[in-house]
Amino acid sequence: MCFMEAKPLANQDEMADHLINKMTRNIVLVGHMGSGKTNVGRLLAQKLELNFVDSDKVIEDVAGISIVDIFDLYGEDEFRKLELREIATLLDQRPFQIISVGGGAFVQPDCHKIIKEKGLSIWLQAAPETLVSRMSNFSSRPLLKDKDPLTVLKQLSKKRDPYFEKADLIVNTDRLELTDSTQKVMDSLDHFINQQTGSPS
Numbered sequence: 001m002c003f004m005e006a007k008p009l010a011n012q013d014e015m016a017d018h019l020i021n022k023m024t025r026n027i028v029l030v031g032h033m034g035s036g037k038t039n040v041g042r043l044l045a046q047k048l049e050l051n052f053v054d055s056d057k058v059i060e061d062v063a064g065i066s067i068v069d070i071f072d073l074y075g076e077d078e079f080r081k082l083e084l085r086e087i088a089t090l091l092d093q094r095p096f097q098i099i100s101v102g103g104g105a106f107v108q109p110d111c112h113k114i115i116k117e118k119g120l121s122i123w124l125q126a127a128p129e130t131l132v133s134r135m136s137n138f139s140s141r142p143l144l145k146d147k148d149p150l151t152v153l154k155q156l157s158k159k160r161d162p163y164f165e166k167a168d169l170i171v172n173t174d175r176l177e178l179t180d181s182t183q184k185v186m187d188s189l190d191h192f193i194n195q196q197t198g199s200p201s
Contacts, residue, residue, distance in 0.1 A: 028119035034131035037100040123167035128153040
């Protein structure tokens with residue numbers, strides 16, 4: 001696990017090329033709902049000229065119904081089985097891509113294991129208050145349906161943060177705008193890859 005404060009680099013195109021050339025695994029964004037996985041993932045993929053995929057969207061396309069409906073009709077256990085299958089498929093795809101996974105995926109033992117084995121996991125960390133402020137449609141979130149979002153997210157943080165802390169990279173995006181969060185992820189990736197390959201920062 002690597003935790004760092006990001007440092008801006010002057011030549012962003014050069015950094016993007018460096019990251020692409022040194023990538024050996026899919027990049028997997030993990031974290032709570034509202035952490036910005038989808039938005040950061042899209043912008044990161046754009047900057048690195050890679051494909052972006054949201055595992056929840058893939059699951060909805062495969063099932064033909066929304067995540068909320070899957071939970072309501074079949075329960076969380078069935079959803080987790082489908083989630084594991086689709087994430088495993090995504091991790092085996094080439095060329096490498098940016099993958100955003102649902103908030104509970106990295107907490108599930110089998111899913112956690114396969115992400116750690118086949119992906120480079122990045123936790124987009126943020127305080128519960130920030131997470132709530134970033135969300136608008138609470139009814140589309142099964143765990144927030146008809147509940148107080150802040151209370152639920154505080155409870156989820158206590159339960160899930162110990163798992164997220166095992167990610168390869170931890171990037172604190174608390175109170176950061178999208179562009180700043182994405183840049184911080186890129187800087188952290190650059191630092192991490194340089195450490196792994198022995199390249200100069």
